[in-house]
Amino acid sequence: MAEVVFELLHLELVSRLRAGGEAGAGEPERGKCISTLEGMGFRAGQGLIERFTKESPSFKDELDVMKFICKEFWTNLFRKQIDNLRTNHQGTYVLQDNRFRLLTPISNGKQYLEEAPKFLAFTCGLLRGALSNLGIDSAVTAEVSALPACKFHIVIQAS
Amino acid sequence: MAEVVFELLHLELVSRLRAGGEAGAGEPERGKCISTLEGMGFRAGQGLIERFTKESPSFKDELDVMKFICKEFWTNLFRKQIDNLRTNHQGTYVLQDNRFRLLTPISNGKQYLEEAPKFLAFTCGLLRGALSNLGIDSAVTAEVSALPACKFHIVIQAS
Numbered sequence: 175m176a177e178v179v180f181e182l183l184h185l186e187l188v189s190r191l192r193a194g195g196e197a198g199a200g201e202p203e204r205g206k207c208i209s210t211l212e213g214m215g216f217r218a219g220q221g222l223i224e225r226f227t228k229e230s231p232s233f234k235d236e237l238d239v240m241k242f243i244c245k246e247f248w249t250n251l252f253r254k255q256i257d258n259l260r261t262n263h264q265g266t267y268v269l270q271d272n273r274f275r276l277l278t279p280i281s282n283g284k285q286y287l288e289e290a291p292k293f294l295a296f297t298c299g300l301l302r303g304a305l306s307n308l309g310i311d312s313a314v315t316a317e318v319s320a321l322p323a324c325k326f327h328i329v330i331q332a333s
Numbered sequence: 334m335a336e337v338v339f340e341l342l343h344l345e346l347v348s349r350l351r352a353g354g355e356a357g358a359g360e361p362e363r364g365k366c367i368s369t370l371e372g373m374g375f376r377a378g379q380g381l382i383e384r385f386t387k388e389s390p391s392f393k394d395e396l397d398v399m400k401f402i403c404k405e406f407w408t409n410l411f412r413k414q415i416d417n418l419r420t421n422h423q424g425t426y427v428l429q430d431n432r433f434r435l436l437t438p439i440s441n442g443k444q445y446l447e448e449a450p451k452f453l454a455f456t457c458g459l460l461r462g463a464l465s466n467l468g469i470d471s472a473v474t475a476e477v478s479a480l481p482a483c484k485f486h487i488v489i490q491a492s
Binding site: 217247 | 337373
């Protein structure tokens, strides 16, 4: 049930913040709403991974970290694994979820497609925060073509 | 882990909203912050109980509902039961949690005591929303004397 309260709280948060970032509102407001959600996700991701990896073995390499994110991390938060993980072996990873749970509230019609970025910003931050705490700096963006499927693009930043 | 993300998200939410309701700010701002959190909790509570009681047997009476809230509902959200339930058998219930999880972030010092209402407003709403969806109108307030213990007072509204 905690998963459900997480989903409901996330929905409340998005609804509340989007009031300031409606389609009618200017680009600056929409950007601010998204960056607020991303920042909240970032801090939550840091806290989460800290507690979650306390008793985990250390990771072999970057790919090992990504596999952990796709399986354990994702399953615990979203009750399913990432469906597909791809990498170019040069620091770019694409995580595909064919039925992303946080998109469920807007998955009933195509008209919501432009709302999608607001529903993904928190999770982009979550990924960036989790990786950051494992010593990996990254840029994370999301891509949606057909709801409720989506892809998260992670680009590792050279340090 | 979903419990943890719920706690972290709740903390983010409180931090964000309290910026508008600092001790320095006037009473109206503090009241607004608390009522926003309460409202978000209310809607989350309605959604939660709806999914959570889908396959549950119906309840015998009001006390039966309260016992369910103290055990199943609380355990699923906060990883422990309510420690003590009291009632005057006239529509007032007092739920005591001796170690309330959402108060953990401010349980390191007495100086935070006046911050406590902001950390409890969401849960007051959660209770009111859950009860409301089960057909029980109520007023819910919280009381803290020694962190992280707290009491939730539920007063049933005659219909």
